[in-house]
Amino acid sequence: MDTRYISHARRRARGAVRPAAIAIVVVVAVLAAASWFLIIKPHQELMEADAGGHPSTPVQPGAQATPPANVAAMSLNQLLAEARKAVNDQRLLAPSGNNAFEFYLKVLEKQPGNQVASDALRETFPVGASVAEQTINQRDFNEAQRQIDLLAKADPANYTLTILRSKLDAQRKLQDREQQQEADKERQAQLAAQKAAADKADAERQAAEAQQRALADQRAAQARQAQQQAAEALRQQQSAPANAAASAVAASSGSATHGPVLVRNVNPRYPTAAVRSNQEGWVEVSFTITPEGNVDDVKVIDAEPRHVFDRAAVEAVSRWKYDPATKDGTPVATQDKRRIVFKLN
Incomplete structure (x- = not known):
């Protein structure tokens, strides 16, 4: 074969390949340049401008800048x-x-x-x-x-x-x-404080009631003693006119007319409420003495204080017993009036 023909064929083949390779290189270069200017460079400028910040840098709380208006x-x-x-x-x-x-x-x-x-x-x-x-x-x-x-x-x-x-x-x-647990603790503390306060108040109330009972018992004892003394004084006071009347009857020796004579005295009961409130007073009553010597139609004329000792006075006087008044030897009904005194000491 002719060597000149082979050499010429080879030179023609190399001439055909070289333009295609150049075209490929040019396309790649253009794409790379476009990517650099359109994508990579603007992004780097945004991320690395001025302070050199980068989006992958860890972010810490920074200054509060003024937001754009619109x-x-x-x-x-x-x-x-x-x-x-x-x-x-x-x-x-x-x-x-x-x-x-x-x-x-x-x-x-x-x-x-x-x-x-x-x-x-x-x-x-x-x-x-x-x-x-x-x-x-x-x-x-x-x-x-x-x-x-x-x-x-x-x-x-x-x-x-x-x-x-x-x-x-x-x-x-x-x-x-955590908030629920804290609320439970606070509620338990409040309940404990409320229970402690209630227990303290109950103990104070019981102590006050015991003191009041002791004071009431003491006053009741004083009232009974005073009542006994008042009853004794009343008996002595009331026995004086009875003895005088009896003496007058004996002196008259056969007089057929005389007034009523108290033969049984009943002491009034001192009201418990008055004892507790440390009250004293008197009641003036009027009543009728029947021919049988009983007391009837007891009425309160006056009292001090009102409605405190009335009932006790009426009950006591109603149980009194008299030797009735007589006129010409015949028992007759008579009216009488007494003041019942209530005194603690």
């Missing part, structure tokens, strides 16, 4: 700038209305599929989950629920949400148990 009217670039600033200020999920997640989500509302916002949310999600977990541990449950809801808007299917929700529920139940 988020809904902001452009995509303004929202992305606010999101970048929030990341740099470590406001990933809080405060409400002024944090990076809400700004990125607002970008996606205006432009679904925005690569910068989507990448930022994906990269910051683990850090946001850590922030939410810290909030749960601090037992700020309402704020933790808001942060979890915000994470769910960014990535609804992320399994970390299930873990966070379970932990939030467990911490809430734990706090409820």
Whole structure:
């Protein structure tokens, strides 16, 4: 075979391959440049500008920046700038209305599929989950629920949400148990204090009742003694006119007319209520002495105090017995009036 023909064929084949390889290299270079300028570079500028912040940097509570006046009217670039600033200020999920997640989500509302916002949310999600977990541990449950809801808007299917929700529920139940236990302790302490107060009041009441009974018994004994003394004085007082009348009858020796003579005196009973209240007084009564010597129609004329000793006086006088008055030797009914004195000493 002619070697000149073979060499020519080889040079023609190499000439055909070289343009195709160059075309492939050019396409790859163009795609790489487009990716750099359209995706990678803008994202890096947002994440690493100024303070050098990065979405994977652990977020700690930062300063509370003033939220934008009208988020809904902001452009995509303004929202992305606010999101970048929030990341740099470590406001990933809080405060409400002024944090990076809400700004990125607002970008996606205006432009679904925005690569910068989507990448930022994906990269910051683990850090946001850590922030939410810290909030749960601090037992700020309402704020933790808001942060979890915000994470769910960014990535609804992320399994970390299930873990966070379970932990939030467990911490809430734990706090409820602790609060219930504390309430039970307080209630038991209150019941113990109430029982102690009731026992003390009952003991004081029993002591007061015992003292009152002892005082009442003492006064009753004093009243009985005073009643006996009063009855003795009354007998002596009432026996004097009877003895005088008897002497007059004997002196008249045969006079057929004389007044009634008390032959049986019944002492009045001192009312218990008056003894306990340490009351004294008198009752003036009028009554009829029948021809048989009995007392009838006893009436209270006056008393001091009223209605305290009336009954005792009437009962006592009704049981008195007289030698009836006589006129010309015949027993006759007569009227009489007495004052019954009630005195403790």
